[in-house]
Amino acid sequence: MASPPTGTRPDEVRRHNRAALLRRLHVDGPCTRAALATELGLNRSTIKTLVDGLAEADLVVERIPSQRHGAGRPSLLVVPRPKAAMVLAVDVGVEQLTVAAVGIGGAVLGRRRWGLVRGEVRPADVVQRVAWARRELAAELGGEPTAVGVSVPGTARRSDGRVHEAPNLHWADVPLGDLLTAALRLPVQVGNDADLGALAEHTRGAARDAADAVFVTADVGVGGGVISGGASLRGTAGSAGELGHMVVRPDGRQCYCGCRGCWETEVGEDAVREALGLPPDAGRPAILAELRDMADEPERAARRLAGVLDWLALGLANVVNVLAPELVLLGGLLAALPPRLIDQVGAVVRRRSMVARASGELRVVAATLGAEAALIGAAELAFEPVLAAL
Amino acid sequence: MASPPTGTRPDEVRRHNRAALLRRLHVDGPCTRAALATELGLNRSTIKTLVDGLAEADLVVERIPSQRHGAGRPSLLVVPRPKAAMVLAVDVGVEQLTVAAVGIGGAVLGRRRWGLVRGEVRPADVVQRVAWARRELAAELGGEPTAVGVSVPGTARRSDGRVHEAPNLHWADVPLGDLLTAALRLPVQVGNDADLGALAEHTRGAARDAADAVFVTADVGVGGGVISGGASLRGTAGSAGELGHMVVRPDGRQCYCGCRGCWETEVGEDAVREALGLPPDAGRPAILAELRDMADEPERAARRLAGVLDWLALGLANVVNVLAPELVLLGGLLAALPPRLIDQVGAVVRRRSMVARASGELRVVAATLGAEAALIGAAELAFEPVLAAL
Known part of the structure; x- marks a missing residue:
């Protein structure tokens, strides 16, 4: 069917709106309540209820904006708290491996990087280093990531993160998603590096x-x-x-x-x-x-x-x-x-x-975004379900 | 942004659900209330309210299904009324022009067809014949179409139906959408024949x-x-x-x-x-x-x-x-x-x-769908906004 007809239950509306608001803050940064109402097409009392809920969950803080426009009471600025939800972004390159902790709003809060020998990258080594980096970064930042996004230079199946062919890694049919899920006990999504580069440029770059x-x-x-x-x-x-x-x-x-x-x-x-x-x-x-x-x-x-x-x-x-x-x-x-x-x-x-x-x-x-594109895209891949469920 | 964050107002929910239900009936045909509830993921009282509304607007009728499953009171079968909303589908081919009146559910209720001389098809003639067919079909069927979908063998701009290049018609930069809108005083959408063929096969064919x-x-x-x-x-x-x-x-x-x-x-x-x-x-x-x-x-x-x-x-x-x-x-x-x-x-x-x-x-x-694909697709193109607004 051209567009699958599915119904919407009223209780889904609030969740949808909460996710839309969080996503707006994550992608475009802090915003006044008034501007959120305009951008999302919702009335101010709905925005207030949503923001209050997010503040209660410690996902955002509100503060008086430093620049005031016009007279009257200033609209409060809603600011996401980067560490309130972190994801782990992994870029498996042909010559280097990068692991970063990324917070709401897209800031890289910490990272680890290794040089790799081209053609001698073993999946088990990648998994081990990612697990190590996760522990290090969690200790450093005082918080745990809730999901993982991985970029690989090859074809990866969305459903389970199986890497079908990654010729320049000499990988074929590697169950990378399952290996990482087992090691990290976190939801893991794996994507192709260029697909994730496109996602990154679309979210935070030239597109x-x-x-x-x-x-x-x-x-x-x-x-x-x-x-x-x-x-x-x-x-x-x-x-x-x-x-x-x-x-x-x-x-x-x-x-x-x-x-x-x-x-x-x-x-x-x-x-x-x-x-x-x-x-x-x-x-x-x-x-x-x-x-x-x-x-x-x-x-x-x-x-x-x-x-x-x-x-x-x-x-x-x-x-x-x-x-x-x-x-x-x-x-x-x-x-x-x-x-x-x-x-x-x-x-x-x-x-x-x-x-x-x-x-x-x-x-x-x-x-x-240069060499960062795949890493930023991997973070966005991980954030998509996280933001929808917070 | 990867997915534009827009909010949903509660009053949009009912309209969305009504459109989803109508679309389900249009694409897959008559269905019991019970099955509609399951397919759309809505509870039966919501379905009842929606169906009652559609019946009041004469868009559907309900009847007792001829085949009964199990004991107990049978769930009523909800049947769309084809003539309750008709569109005009136009297929401008290289060698023939077809105009059809299509009802909810996709049935062709009537049609007119002309042979054309390859390379000698003038936009004004097409418009005139479509206008004539519209009058004839309206008289024959006792009802007016509410929208028009047109298939052309060339590149057409979605926003205003301007045909940029249709080489086998020898057309370049023809404002077909505007010409038809002016002649018919109906909303007109123009699409490429292969795009509409894909839409048709997806809605009612092998895809x-x-x-x-x-x-x-x-x-x-x-x-x-x-x-x-x-x-x-x-x-x-x-x-x-x-x-x-x-x-x-x-x-x-x-x-x-x-x-x-x-x-x-x-x-x-x-x-x-x-x-x-x-x-x-x-x-x-x-x-x-x-x-x-x-x-x-x-x-x-x-x-x-x-x-x-x-x-x-x-x-x-x-x-x-x-x-x-x-x-x-x-x-x-x-x-x-x-x-x-x-x-x-x-x-x-x-x-x-x-x-x-x-x-x-x-x-x-x-x-x-053979030679009918573009015509069926043109009808679906016209129906998309119609079903959402009924």
């Missing part, structure tokens, strides 16, 4: 005001995350958005996934390194330094990166024709492209994509 | 039980419609799903859209005609006859259609990697492929697509 946005990030692999109609596009088993394995060049390079000419093989780290004429062992810092050096010579950069830019534009035009975003965010290595080249790619996509021509509304820009 | 489905249809062009998380994927300006202009073969045939090797040029009517060795002037009936003749010789068919099937599978694997549907429906010419070939294409896609391998859940099948 805040975009209802339809696509986040494309190139690191070792190329990943994508899609925001559609204001929410994460999930697809069956939560596995949508594997943009890196869209075939753009059927006679292109062989990809580990079995296809030839995946977007990942044509615009990922290897392709960029090769286009720049760097040796095969040149690491990420060397590539980034080379891109930075070319920022003032966009024409030379465009010549050297011509192939990569062509396949980037072709793939983006495909993505735009399928998903019709108003905004495309480039992350990872792609965010480091000289700004003039990003603009040029955007112009090509606007010209080539029938959908962009029809809507007249497409921007292609660099993402803003 | 009824699929929360994530993709409908790909090949006629003169190739179009796509996407159901994601149980609802139509719209994108900015409602223009998502232009799957036909995904480039699958960068060195392929020139497409009118400006790109080379669009999916449409590789698997559309022209490509199928050419693969079958039919002359350029062979029409749709000749192509369909040839496909039908080969149904019992799948190996010969596979050889003759090899190129088309390869590009079909490559494009579908891309679509599956991006959108992660559980179901792909092939419509139009593609639904006429020999069933064995559709199965083979499905097997290739399941093997090639990383997302299909991860989810383990992808079926590729022929659509079931």
Whole structure:
């Protein structure tokens, strides 16, 4: 059915409104009662009852705003208490593991980080370190997290956090969600790093005001995350958005996934390194330094990166024709492209994509959260059910 | 923000529940009060109040079910009255125009149809015929439609029904929504034919039980419609799903859209005609006859259609990697492929697509509503706001 018809019981209304209010404070920060009433479309007495309830539960405090507008009694500012609900955010990268405690409002209250040897990351080690970090952070902050969000560079099943393929970790079919749940005795959700990057940029980054946005990030692999109609596009088993394995060049390079000419093989780290004429062992810092050096010579950069830019534009035009975003965010290595080249790619996509021509509304820009995106997204993934249940 | 926090006022609850109940009856047909209570998760007294209200407004009637289960007093069957709310569904095809009056429950209560000369369809003629059909059907049925849904073979802007490009009609930038609104003095919504086909298959066809489905249809062009998380994927300006202009073969045939090797040029009517060795002037009936003749010789068919099937599978694997549907429906010419070939294409896609391998859940099948899909979808487009406001 086009929209599943389910009824609403009156007792659900208060819970819904309480969650909406908390979510508003979590995403956009402190707010006066008056502004909350306007933004949520509720009357002031309803807001008062809700805020009183949240204050009683120690989730918010109220204070007189420092800046007063107009005459009369000032509307009290409702401020969430970061430590009132904490989650653990875990970013399993190819070369590092980060664990952070994140509070209501999105502040990182503490973190631990480890360097990893590429290709030698064992799930058991990850679990052990996360468990250790959780104990350390709980002691440091004087409070326990209530849920865990995990980012992995691979396909993860939403229902149970099973990692199906994470090629750059050399993981296949790893029950990461179950392992972490057993070790931490907390609800655990696992998501793809690019999906969570998209969620982060949508919640706290460059895509805040975009209802339809696509986040494309190139690191070792190329990943994508899609925001559609204001929410994460999930697809069956939560596995949508594997943009890196869209075939753009059927006679292109062989990809580990079995296809030839995946977007990942044509615009990922290897392709960029090769286009720049760097040796095969040149690491990420060397590539980034080379891109930075070319920022003032966009024409030379465009010549050297011509192939990569062509396949980037072709793939983006495909993505735009399928998903019709108003905004495309480039992350990872792609965010480091000289700004003039990003603009040029955007112009090509606007010209080539029938959908962009029809809507007249497409921007292609660099993402803003950088390497933190997946971690911030992991925290938001964990917070979604937490905020709804507080 | 990931999910826009808006509050709910208690008076919205009753309206929401009334709309949910009506929608349930519209989509799935007559139902006992007891089953409605279970399905909608509402108690029986709430259901009684809602049904009494609908009966008072003459939208439903109640009757004793003919088949009785168990002992005791039978639960009354709630039956929607088709003529209590009618919409006008319009399908502007490349070679014919269809106008139908559709009642609650989806029954076509009456229709008018005209043949059109390909490439010589003028917007003013369409508007005139729709206005004429509306008068005729209203007289015939003894009731007026309250809203209009229109399907066009092109990109249409959701907000005002402006048709941006409908290449096979030779239309560009036609304010069809405004023209029809002015002529009919009714709310008009315009959608892309493939998007509406997807909506129809999801509401009343093969994708009824699929929360994530993709409908790909090949006629003169190739179009796509996407159901994601149980609802139509719209994108900015409602223009998502232009799957036909995904480039699958960068060195392929020139497409009118400006790109080379669009999916449409590789698997559309022209490509199928050419693969079958039919002359350029062979029409749709000749192509369909040839496909039908080969149904019992799948190996010969596979050889003759090899190129088309390869590009079909490559494009579908891309679509599956991006959108992660559980179901792909092939419509139009593609639904006429020999069933064995559709199965083979499905097997290739399941093997090639990383997302299909991860989810383990992808079926590729022929659509079931045939040439009626766009018309049925246009009716559903019109019904959405009507049912919510009755």
